[in-house]
Amino acid sequence: MHHDTTFVDDLGLDPDQISVADADREQRSHDWGTAREDGVRPDVVVWPESTADVASIMRAATEHGVPVTPYAAGTSLEGNAVPIHGGITLDMTRMDAVLDVRPDDLQVDVQPGILGDDVNEAVAKHGLFLPALPSSGAISTIGGMLANDASGMKTVKYGEVSDWVLGMEVVLPTGEVITTGSRAVKTSSGYDLGDIIVGSEGTLGVITRVTIKLAGRPAQVRGGRAHFETLDDAANAVFDAVRSGVDVAKIELIDRLSAAMSNAHLDTDLPDVPMVFVEFHANHGIEEEIDFCRSVFEAHNVTSFEVAENDRGMDELWAARRELAEALEPYETHLSPLTPGDVTVPISEYPGIIRYAKELAEAEDFLIPCFGHAGDGNLHYAVMVDKDDPDHVARGKEVSRKIVERAIELGGTSTGEHGIGLGKQDYLVAEHGEAAVDAMRSIKKALDPAGIMNPGKVFDGPDT
């Protein structure tokens, strides 16, 4: 779909803030999980440099009825930032400043285009950090994380990224600028508009400033890796650790196949067995916590539990988990992963969902490495397909769909981290019901009457 976006030239922006060059448009026509598709391109890419820029663009876009899709690092996995209806792509990466550090309040104000790790670099000298970053913190932006309600390895202890947001400045589709929340750590004043902006995937407004709450860096950090003979043992060990209240900052599981793929990729000679990776954060008493964890793992037939004495040792122990994404592709030269799943279930169902995925892999003759943020009941899996074989790809997608449907049956969610975007729209009603989705649509309509804000996401996208 194409739109006349020449009105952008009259908004008083600098020429270098606007591009209709093929390369710029092409680069923002896809994300990490969504292949380039013919015809899907923004008509123009605009780089706002201030809230005022965003407001003037939104005002004009609403007036002209032209779609606007916010875009930053492009690391979304479900097409969340892909401008399927063309129009304006708002590249937020120039709005990447640290605006104000208030160490006494354990707070920092940032612009949305800043990378997660850059926030932590800016506050490290005060002994502070934003603990809930996903492991993509080095390459993904705060704005994108909040738009998609991102989380990650440390969520088991520290919650989601959005749990650390006190307030935001947001430009609504009409160009109105609102602030949400408060610099106080809690408020009961009015509706919490920030909470509806979080996870709305850029369909309700553009985040232009974020006030983040920080935590003190823990004095003690230790990490380790446990081996198990069976996947059931490993999954039950995680379940039991969470249920028993072991204070883990991370607890990650990989199955035998993932271990094998990591071993091959890293050229290491670890056993190809299910593994659980743990990290502990504490100000004191970390040895007691490690011992507590060990006792839980021992009840589930752990065959080895190594805990590193220092950071370097921890990096080594964690390598198989850390490098897993790279290990997945290409595997055995001809197979590559479909967009990884991120279903999440109640923790007691975690051993069941992972068993289901493995049985399905066996029955349908697919390789499906399973891994993920086990302590949250968050299963990542990648169905490995031969991308040159359309039938294999289609069957692989069907297998993936079955895992999602099972997760929803178990009281879980189709997406714990990545959002709906284009790829998960089929599950929205199954998960929430028609009435809830209608209520979401009514809020969309209330805040975006012209329907210009990242149209086709969350709701109403094309089948993909």
Place this chain on the structure above:
Amino acid sequence: MHHDTTFVDDLGLDPDQISVADADREQRSHDWGTAREDGVRPDVVVWPESTADVASIMRAATEHGVPVTPYAAGTSLEGNAVPIHGGITLDMTRMDAVLDVRPDDLQVDVQPGILGDDVNEAVAKHGLFLPALPSSGAISTIGGMLANDASGMKTVKYGEVSDWVLGMEVVLPTGEVITTGSRAVKTSSGYDLGDIIVGSEGTLGVITRVTIKLAGRPAQVRGGRAHFETLDDAANAVFDAVRSGVDVAKIELIDRLSAAMSNAHLDTDLPDVPMVFVEFHANHGIEEEIDFCRSVFEAHNVTSFEVAENDRGMDELWAARRELAEALEPYETHLSPLTPGDVTVPISEYPGIIRYAKELAEAEDFLIPCFGHAGDGNLHYAVMVDKDDPDHVARGKEVSRKIVERAIELGGTSTGEHGIGLGKQDYLVAEHGEAAVDAMRSIKKALDPAGIMNPGKVFDGPDT
């Protein structure tokens, strides 16, 4: 305002679910913070016993354009549940069941009319608890807490009540029943409707079921009380404890006047000095944490820091804080408190806001005991007035207003816990700006097109 509510008789409810008796209507015409006013009464009180009851009442009320105000324990302080436009009061107290305990998932499903402490009683045998309850947990309901985004003493460690809610069932004003969230501990699927229902004070829908996340009870609990010579020392000690990351489960401050009032009320002979009350929760290492806290307090000239060895000792140490609400009224026979304030500021501003309140008390010649959840920057204060002297009451309200305005100037909020209701509507725009309040209104209109859901709250109430 009066409405014809006879249609309620045709909804198939039992006769004992409906009352137009004066006593029943009178009892629900006010809350703890709002005096009875002539003419403010529901036309009928209805006790739903199921989600289906609520849905049929809401459907009919929307059809007839009759206001509906949810009501439960009536412990709100800002008129949040007062039916100022008459109509139907929905008394939720019969929907007080524990529906499902899932200890393996650390979850419980409850109906909204259950008292907070009853949730904890139901899950205690599993070693679990809902840690974020306000201190009114024995007398206030989960539904009311969520509607008003309540929090309390333990928020400094455990967050707000709503942080422990995974999902809800909500009946919208139209009678549609929606579910929000997931039983998974995190989801990025669609807009989080639950987050906009929380804190909406019953203006967007009626909560009919809540899925609550629980925590394991800590193995170690210790409590203590510290005395300081000056309020500045006490306030700075709290500020420094939070900034330094002392892991307190509660950290409460009372000023000299509050201490004196407690002493008089309890007939104890503690010194009339500013006091800080602390409680620690841990699974191990609690002595290290207490020592860490002591070292911080010592840097602020603490004159005494007693820590109890057992629960009974802790109860004794905490009595002056625990009984403070009762100690406030009546004071010196003729003074009684205005509705207590609950302003909340960034923690670095906490010493400043409490100093401001005390200076104002001095300058305006009012007694203003100050206390509260200091670790959150949450200042409670009560302006003591002679309620038989309208001029004194009016001047007292003016003093209270100045404290709220100062809190907002400092980047804080008019209400950290109690909500807007009727009493704080004047501050809504000051705090959020016109554009944000307009956005709130547009969401209200989207979900409650007939405008029947607790009308006049948050927005558009009469001056009080």
